[in-house]
């Protein structure tokens with residue numbers, strides 16, 4: 001066995017002094033890390049196997065989110081579209097584009113595309129799209145202006161405090177369900193009247209107790 005304690009251990013008072021100044025620094029660094037965009041993944045934008053552009057397909061061509069993310073209103077997860085959805089158009093549009101080669105391969109082989117996941121909660125937190133969108137929370141509130149994105153980027157922290165900020169007072173975030181995919185919807189001047197109407201038509205009661213989200 002070699003030495004168990006390094007020789008410097010003999011200078012314990014110095015170690016203690018260093019720890020004394022280092023401790024608070026580390027604590028501050030910890031706090032910074034916790035609240036920084038890095039920790040919360042805001043700004044995460046992985047490069048995808050095909051440079052699919054929401055700006056082009058949604059912003060310019062005007063496709064509705066549900067054309068591709070068809071399960072968002074009926075399921076916990078918003079599906080990423082199968083290759084066939086792309087082929088509906090790209091069978092003919094840009095059918096020889098090199099950028100679309102992985103899509104054609106996938107269509108031919110039947111092997112699904114491996115899109116890289118952008119937003120991802122830890123398994124111990126429960127989330128469902130269906131409940132949120134049918135309660136009149138629009139995609140833009142949680143995902144930002146997807147219709148302007150060349151590459152999908154995470155815009156909100158998806159942290160527990162972010163969830164709870166809305167759950168404690170959801171009224172200002174609600175909109176008519178007909179507008180959930182509208183990226184340009186702005187609240188009417190008389191937001192009070194709208195809020196009252198929405199509350200009457202579809203009262204909501206988001207969970208703030210631990211077991212609501214940690215099931």
Ligand code: HEC
Pocket residue numbers: 048052054057058063064065066067068069080081115116117118119120139140143146147151152181183
């Ligand atoms: C023509 C199909 C299509 C349409 C229309 C479309 N999307 Fe997507 N969406 C995709 C594909 C493919 C991906 C996966 C590749 C990527 O992230 O760019 C994706 C990814 C996403 C992601 C990231 C998923 C993750 O991994 O976390 C979000 C959020 C999203 N879309 C929201 C929207 C919203 C909001 C709209 C409407 C404003 C919309 N999409 C319209 C095809 C589409």
Ligand code: HEC
Pocket residue numbers: 050051052053056057061063068081085086087088089090093094097098099100103
């Ligand atoms: C409703 C029709 C439609 C659907 C569905 C559609 N696209 Fe497109 N896509 C277009 C059009 C139109 C263009 C632009 C063609 C042009 O620039 O002339 C385009 C362009 C592209 C380009 C750029 C190609 C290049 O060479 O410039 C890529 C990449 C692409 N789409 C990927 C996808 C993927 C991936 C999907 C499925 C998730 C998809 N598209 C679904 C209509 C569609």
Ligand code: HEC
Pocket residue numbers: 065066069072076077078079080119120121122127129132133137138139140141142143158180181
């Ligand atoms: C209340 C906030 C919120 C709203 C509203 C919302 N999303 Fe999401 N979205 C999330 C969260 C959180 C995740 C990550 C879920 C996970 O990891 O379990 C996510 C993930 C996704 C994904 C990746 C696949 C998945 O389900 O994990 C897609 C695609 C997506 N959202 C599309 C949409 C579309 C389209 C809309 C509007 C119709 C929408 N979202 C509305 C918060 C939201």
Ligand code: HEC
Pocket residue numbers: 121125126127128131132135137141142158159162163164166167170173203204205206207212213
């Ligand atoms: C912008 C507002 C908003 C944000 C952000 C938000 N929620 Fe919600 N959430 C709601 C509303 C409104 C409801 C209530 C729906 C109802 O009562 O019908 C709800 C309901 C829920 C429910 C109850 C589902 C059920 O089956 O009854 C869960 C779980 C939940 N949210 C989890 C989350 C998590 C986790 C996050 C963060 C990742 C989050 N929410 C972010 C507004 C929001």
Ligand code: HEC
Pocket residue numbers: 040121122125158159160163164167207208209210211212213214
């Ligand atoms: C509205 C939904 C919601 C409620 C209510 C909620 N949590 Fe969370 N919680 C989350 C989400 C989402 C995460 C994951 C955050 C992340 O990945 O940054 C999380 C993370 C956590 C973590 C891990 C913390 C960490 O820093 O990694 C703990 C511990 C926790 N929650 C405990 C609780 C307790 C205790 C309560 C009740 C007082 C509670 N949660 C209520 C949504 C919720």
